[in-house]
Amino acid sequence: MSSIIQLLPDHVANQIAAGEVVQRPASVVKELLENAIDAKATDIKLIVKDAGKTLIQVIDNGVGMSVTDARLCFSRHATSKIRHAEDLFDLHTKGFRGEALASIAAIAHVELKTKQDQEELGHHIIIEGSKFVSQEVAVLPKGTSFLVKNLFFNIPARRNFLKSDTVEMRHIIDEFQRVALAHPAIYFTLIHNGSEMFNLPSSNYRQRIVNMLGGKTNEKLVPVSEDTEIVTISGFVGKPEFAKKSRGEQFFFVNDRFIKSGYLHHAIMSAYEGLLKEGNQPSYFLYLDVPPHTIDINIHPTKTEIKFDDEQALYAILRSAIKHSLGQFNVAPVLDFERDPNLDTPYEYKDLKSSFPTIQVDSNYNPFATETVSAKTSSTSNFSGSSNGSSYSSRGNYQPKESASWESLYVDLKTDTEAVTNVSFESEEVTGSLFNDNEIEKETSRTYQIHKKYIVSSIKSGMLVIDQNKAHQRVLYEHYLRNITVSQASSQQLLFPLELFFSVDEVQFIKELQPSLENTGFVFDTISNDTIQISGIPVNVQESEVSIVLEELISNLQNEIPESSFSLNDGIAKSMAKSLSVKTGTYLSEKEQENLVNSLFACKDPNVSPFNKPTFITLSVEDLDKKFAL
The missing domain is CATH 3.30.1370.100 (MutL, C-terminal domain, regulatory subdomain)
Structure with a gap:
């Protein structure tokens, strides 16, 4: 019986791998930006056309690649980041799988221009659907330029599943923000369809957040800082009054890598307990620095989920640090235990006995014995009205009149109240009805x-x-x-x-x-x-x-x-x-x-x-x- 299991050709295997690595244009942006950061670039420019469907280009001033590395980087499982299996638990870089560039080259037209600082000339390589079209020497500046055109040109079914330009651009901006916020020392620029959307010069964490999200963000931020043996926490959380319905401004970074963690998000929500309206979400930009051997990054294809050795301790530390920051900057209500010394009992009073007040009662007192008719007349005259029934004039003056009895208060009394007129409501004409x-x-x-x-x-x-x-x-x-x-x-x-x-x-x-x-x-x-x-x-x-x-x-x-x-x-x-x-x-x-x-x-x-x-x-x-x- 003949064998039915066969090895797949490389170009087919790359297209299958691209299903995991490249889900949409934003996936390409993420991989190319992370490669530029690993190349020690200090200036990175991202150029996009038609939300990445037509063009994605990343230009950096990193260390560049030699001619051998330039060709080898498009091979599957070719990487400079790891050598042994143990290296997976001591990662200090972004990319390490060696599948990204091979997958991208399998489903797009790719142009690579790269030059090392010590070399006089660079190299220009063109690849279409995993096939090397040309390779030549060129005069180039230091660094690398990756140009990806016509994404999914050979997989039309995948291209048809892409969303509108607005949605795809939204995902690209998300990936750009995650990378730019994690590395404030790098100069980032984003250009879409010839229009500059972001220009982020090198700065610190706080200034990078303000430049990214707008000037008003500065007054919303509360700094968070905590240093322990397990984790070092820094960053900012938003004040409760600026919370929104959406979760767009929530960022976790572990060792400068963006992650998603519902468990740690719950710790933050627990710290905000009692401070937020129902359904609102706080903003946070938190940077966690942990020893690399205490985390496992290789548990998700997109590397946005991380397994921690001691999640419970991390939960408690994060929750406590945020609660402390909110209380320290008078955002959360706190109890004031400062005592007023004027309310203290003097020490010399410690041996004194308490004395009870005495009450004297006059058993012969009769409140009705001293009431006279003249007193009654005097008291009632102060409230009697004039002969025409008007007690007060328009200027607030009144004329006192003696009255012998209380009945005179109501003589000729007139009221200004009138019957309330009926209010008619204009009924809206109903053009249709479900029932007869x-x-x-x-x-x-x-x-x-x-x-x-x-x-x-x-x-x-x-x-x-x-x-x-x-x-x-x-x-x-x-x-x-x-x-x-x-x-x-x-x-x-x-x-x-x-x-x-x-x-x-x-x-x-x-x-x-x-x-x-x-x-x-x-x-x-x-x-x-x-x-x-x-x-x-x-x-x-x-x-x-x-x-x-x-x-x-x-x-x-x-x-x-x-x-x-x-x-x-x-x-x-x-x-x-x-x-x-x-x-x-x-x-x-x-x-x-x-x-x-x-x-x-x-x-x-x-x-x-x-x-x-x-x-x-x-x-x-x-x-x-x-x-x-x-």
């Missing part, structure tokens, strides 16, 4: 709210139970979607422009959403690198809610934007409807309940919310009878 007109009982059309969550209304066939939150989401969703598509939204002008501060990448995101947001009622005056000035907002949005609405909009759409522009508008309408809808636990008056019910059944699709959840249920009389027949 004769099915709704007019005499029992009153609605009731249960647990500040559900609205109950009776119909002829039984009972209608409406979820007020999901129903309002449907109403607002169709309202905003209609405004965006027909561009006829009304806005309320603000007396003073509202100035909001966002990170640099969030501002870029809002710029892309600006036309759709203006159709919902927002009016933008100026948009700078980290500041947005708004002079008009949608009619049903409060000024205090604008920042929350935009933050939630960015958080909801950053990783979920579909391809078409209509779907983008749909996503904006869904996000705003979710943020501004009536929440569970909100009391609604009877008028508000009726208006919500009428608005719901005037919608085109009142049965489900924008997120395909039912907005109401019906209970027929037969269903209720069955419940009581059990």
Whole structure:
């Protein structure tokens, strides 16, 4: 019987390996930036076109490579970082597998230009789909330039699975931020489609965070520092009042390598216990330095998860360090044990006995014995009104009048109260209804709210139970979607422009959403690198809610934007409807309940919310009878 197991060709094996290493353009960015850092570069420039689909180029001034290394670096499992298996537990570099460049070269067009400092000439190598096209000598500056074009050109199925340019660029920015924050001493530059997005000169950790996320970030940061035998912790955490709904500004670095750890994140949330509103997330930029032999990095393909030898001790130290920093800088409430010396009992009083106060009672005292008629007259005259019934004039003066009895206080007393005029409400015309007109009982059309969550209304066939939150989401969703598509939204002008501060990448995101947001009622005056000035907002949005609405909009759409522009508008309408809808636990008056019910059944699709959840249920009389027949 012939053998059925065969060795795969190298180019096929590289394409399979690329499935783990290169998931999207951001994966290429991560590998090339880390290689530049391992090459001891002090200036790294990242150039991207079409969110990395067309071009990704990383230029550094590192040590460069010889001609042999330049060719060998594209071979599988070729690395300069490790020699023995024991080296995996004593890593001081970023890349060490030797698969990244081989995988990238298998699915893209790659150009490598490199030159060592002591060499007069450099080397220019071109590879297409793992095949060496050309290799020649060239005059080049010191360092290395990796140019990756047409990613997934030979795997169209993988290319079709890529998201929109906005989503892919968001992932590239995430990887760029993680590398740049871990190495503040290196000069980083990011250019997308010819426009410079980030220019980060060499600085310290705090200045790098401020340059990355905007100038207002500086006042949000609280320093954290702790030095123990197990771990050395440094970095910053955000003040509780600046917490956001999203988790975008949360960074863990272990030995200058970005990691994700739900366990350590729980330690931070525990330190913030009682300081955050429900659902808010604190910002943190924490750098942990541990001995390399106490961690295992090689447990995840992307190397973003690490196994620690003693996680429990690390948890306790991290939690304690953050609690201490929040209390030290008067962010968290603390008990004040400083005593006031004026409240201390003098020492010489220690032998004195306590004395009780004496009470004297006059048993012959009668409070009614001294009351006279003249006293009564004098007291009542101070409050008597004038003959025309007006006790006080418009200037606050009054004329005293003697009165013999209390009945005179109410003689000719007139009231200025008038009958309250009836207020009529303009009823909104309902264009559609889910039920027939004769099915709704007019005499029992009153609605009731249960647990500040559900609205109950009776119909002829039984009972209608409406979820007020999901129903309002449907109403607002169709309202905003209609405004965006027909561009006829009304806005309320603000007396003073509202100035909001966002990170640099969030501002870029809002710029892309600006036309759709203006159709919902927002009016933008100026948009700078980290500041947005708004002079008009949608009619049903409060000024205090604008920042929350935009933050939630960015958080909801950053990783979920579909391809078409209509779907983008749909996503904006869904996000705003979710943020501004009536929440569970909100009391609604009877008028508000009726208006919500009428608005719901005037919608085109009142049965489900924008997120395909039912907005109401019906209970027929037969269903209720069955419940009581059990």
